[in-house]
Amino acid sequence: xxxxxxxQKCLEACLECMEACNQCYTACLEExxxxxxxxxxxxxxxxxxxxxxxxxxxxxxxxYMQQICALCAQICEDCAQECAxxxxxxxxxxxxxxxxxxxxxxxxxx
Amino acid sequence: xxxxxxxQKCLEACLECMEACNQCYTACLEExxxxxxxxxxxxxxxxxxxxxxxxxxxxxxxxYMQQICALCAQICEDCAQECAxxxxxxxxxxxxxxxxxxxxxxxxxx
Amino acid sequence: xxxxxxxQKCLEACLECMEACNQCYTACLEExxxxxxxxxxxxxxxxxxxxxxxxxxxxxxxxYMQQICALCAQICEDCAQECAxxxxxxxxxxxxxxxxxxxxxxxxxx
Amino acid sequence: xxxxxxxQKCLEACLECMEACNQCYTACLEExxxxxxxxxxxxxxxxxxxxxxxxxxxxxxxxYMQQICALCAQICEDCAQECAxxxxxxxxxxxxxxxxxxxxxxxxxx
Numbered sequence: 001x002x003x004x005x006x007x008q009k010c011l012e013a014c015l016e017c018m019e020a021c022n023q024c025y026t027a028c029l030e031e032x033x034x035x036x037x038x039x040x041x042x043x044x045x046x047x048x049x050x051x052x053x054x055x056x057x058x059x060x061x062x063x064y065m066q067q068i069c070a071l072c073a074q075i076c077e078d079c080a081q082e083c084a085x086x087x088x089x090x091x092x093x094x095x096x097x098x099x100x101x102x103x104x105x106x107x108x109x110x
Numbered sequence: 111x112x113x114x115x116x117x118q119k120c121l122e123a124c125l126e127c128m129e130a131c132n133q134c135y136t137a138c139l140e141e142x143x144x145x146x147x148x149x150x151x152x153x154x155x156x157x158x159x160x161x162x163x164x165x166x167x168x169x170x171x172x173x174y175m176q177q178i179c180a181l182c183a184q185i186c187e188d189c190a191q192e193c194a195x196x197x198x199x200x201x202x203x204x205x206x207x208x209x210x211x212x213x214x215x216x217x218x219x220x
Numbered sequence: 221x222x223x224x225x226x227x228q229k230c231l232e233a234c235l236e237c238m239e240a241c242n243q244c245y246t247a248c249l250e251e252x253x254x255x256x257x258x259x260x261x262x263x264x265x266x267x268x269x270x271x272x273x274x275x276x277x278x279x280x281x282x283x284y285m286q287q288i289c290a291l292c293a294q295i296c297e298d299c300a301q302e303c304a305x306x307x308x309x310x311x312x313x314x315x316x317x318x319x320x321x322x323x324x325x326x327x328x329x330x
Numbered sequence: 331x332x333x334x335x336x337x338q339k340c341l342e343a344c345l346e347c348m349e350a351c352n353q354c355y356t357a358c359l360e361e362x363x364x365x366x367x368x369x370x371x372x373x374x375x376x377x378x379x380x381x382x383x384x385x386x387x388x389x390x391x392x393x394y395m396q397q398i399c400a401l402c403a404q405i406c407e408d409c410a411q412e413c414a415x416x417x418x419x420x421x422x423x424x425x426x427x428x429x430x431x432x433x434x435x436x437x438x439x440x
Contacts, residue, residue, distance in 0.1 A: 015125050015165075022169035029372055034364045042359055045375060046282060048170075052162055053273060055125075059132035060158075062266060064295060071287055078283075139262055144254045152249055155265060156392060163383060172376060174405060181397055188393075235345050235385075242389035268390075272382055275345075279352035280378075 002108060010069065011058045013097075013104035014051045017076060020090075020097035021048035024083065027090040039082045040091060047079035047098060054105065070109035076102035112218060117168055120179065123207075123214035124165045127186060130200075130207035131158035134193060137200040149192045150201060157189035157208060164215065180219035186212035222328060230289065231278045233317075233324035234271045237296060240310075240317035241268035244303060247310040259302045260311060267299035267318060274325065290329035296322035332438060340399065341388045343427075343434035344381045347406060350420075350427035351378035354413060357420040369412045370421060377409035377428060384435065400439035406432035 025044035028037040054072040057065045080098035083091040135154035138147040164182040167175045190208035193201040245264035248257040274292040277285045300318035303311040355374035358367040384402040387395045410428035413421040 011129070018165070019121070019169045022166060023171075026171045029368055034368065038359055038364065041371065046284065048166070049273075049276070050284075052166065053269075055128070056132060056158070056162065056269070059129045061133075061136045063298075064266065064270075064291065067291055067294075071284065071291065074287075075284060139258055144258065148249055148254065151261065156394065159383075159386070160394075163379075166379070173408075174376065174380075174401065177401055177404075181394065181401065184397075185394060231349070238385070239341070239389045242386060243391075246391045268386070272386065275348070276352060276378070276382065279349045281353075281356045 006108065007058055010104040010108045011055055013101040014055045014058065014072065017097045017101035018048050018051035018055065020094040021045075021051065021079065024090045024094035027088065031088065036086070040086065040094075043075070043079040043082045044094065047075050050075045051101060058108075066109045069105040073102045073105035073109060076105065116218065120214040120218045121165055121168045123211040124161045124168065124182065127207040127211035128158050128161035128165065130204040131155075131161065131189065134200045134204035137198065141198065146196070150196065150204075153185070153189040153192050154204065157185050160185045161211060168218075176219045179215040183212045183215035183219060186215065226328065227278055230324040230328045231275055233321040234275045234278065234292065237317040237321035238268050238271035238275065240314040241265075241271065241299065244310045244314035247308065251308065256306070260306065260314075263295070263299040263302050264314065267295050270295045271321060278328075286329045289325040293322045293325035293329060296325065336438065337388055340434040340438045341385055343431040344385045344388065344402065347427040347431035348378050348381035348385065350424040351375075351381065351409065354420045354424035357418065361418065366416070370416065370424075373405070373409040373412050374424065377405050380405045381431060388438075396439045399435040403432045403435035403439060406435065 021044045025041060025048065028034075028040045028044065031037050050068075050072045054068050056062070057068040062068065076098040080095045080102060083095035083098065086092075131154045135151060135158065138144075138150045138154065141147050160178075160182045164178050166172070167178040172178065186208040190205045190212060193205035193208065196202075241264045245261060245268065248254075248260045248264065251257050270292045274288050276282070277288040282288065296318040300315045300322060303315035303318065306312075351374045355371060355378065358364075358370045358374065361367050380402045384398050386392070387398040392398065406428040410425045410432060413425035413428065416422075
């Protein structure tokens with residue numbers, strides 16, 4: 001049984017991760033060495049979109065919430081791993097938000 | 111010129127409104143007199159979806175942010191007007207979140 | 221290995237299912253005995269949204285396409301089962317589109 | 331008054347444009363001279379997302395369909411203009427799909 005607090009915590013983590021991913025995406029598009037940012041561009045969009053999707057599932061009490069959170073956790077982990085490779089502030093902040101969201105989603109899905 | 115603070119305030123209003131609309135939608139679906147909730151069901155979904163869309167536009171610094179916020183303001187106003195007609199707590203909370211979001215989006219779009 | 225034809229077939233099934241679910245949703249909202257349509261309203265929205273999400277994953281060659289299709293297949297099956305209970309034309313058409321999409325997505329996910 | 335045929339034509343144009351934009355986006359991410367593709371990456375995502383949003387509005391008979399189509403037309407035009415600058419097949423196909431969708435949406439919004 002998932003508590004209201006756990007659900008709220010996960011929602012906040014998803015929204016923060018969506019924000020960090022979209023900001024990282026936009027900042028990546030303006031980086032000098034764009035060639036290095038292919039993985040980030042790809043995963044930032046994927047991750048922002050699944051986080052928005054998970055936020056909708058949580059707030060609408062979707063019967064598929066746990067499965068959506070499981071998928072969100074996986075994409076967040078992949079995005080965290082990619083962003084962590086880059087020194088840019090926006091990448092490091094994004095990696096941190098992704099790790100936090102992955103943890104919250106993993107716990108929801110369990 | 112839109113300040114970082116204004117943008118952040120609008121983002122928060124959009125996310126809170128999305129949350130209130132999705133919660134109201136789910137609660138409406140369980141109301142006894144569902145027949146009275148047709149307008150709410152219709153507008154809660156519309157409004158939750160445009161708020162999520164506006165949140166993406168704001169966080170990704172979309173060049174279309176202002177136009178998306180203008181549309182969001184209008185849908186929020188319509189949803190507020192509909193929800194305000196109903197005494198249910200979830201409708202009243204939703205109406206309040208919609209009014210707040212409409213105001214923030216209107217100011218972004220100006 | 222998924223062929224281009226299989227992918228295209230699945231994309232078309234997702235788009236047709238999204239269309240049928242959104243049409244069924246809107247038609248349900250105007251049904252006389254709305255009380256009977258709670259399950260449809262809930263699942264039509266869920267199903268339309270995951271189909272749109274799957275269509276994006278397929279067209280953007282998402283690395284998570286198969287997992288998204290697996291989830292889509294499950295939601296389509298649930299929506300088909302619910303819609304099949306109702307005699308309305310829009311429900312029967314939706315059930316048929318959902319079954320077809322579930323099959324295509326299941327085959328992508330395998 | 332918008333006819334069923336016009337609506338269906340616009341829906342198909344939106345779905346084809348979403349497909350072309352997502353394919354162009356993914357193909358751009360693998361181009362050698364990524365530095366040249368910044369505008370495409372930015373607009374392909376914007377355009378794919380608004381087309382998906384417009385498709386939902388059309389299929390669910392949203393009361394905001396015309397305003398959403400007006401916004402979609404504008405984003406499609408901008409994306410067409412950007413993609414037309416590049417010789418890649420995926421860019422040229424995308425520009426064509428965007429122009430076609432812009433026209434259909436403009437006619438819906440009128």
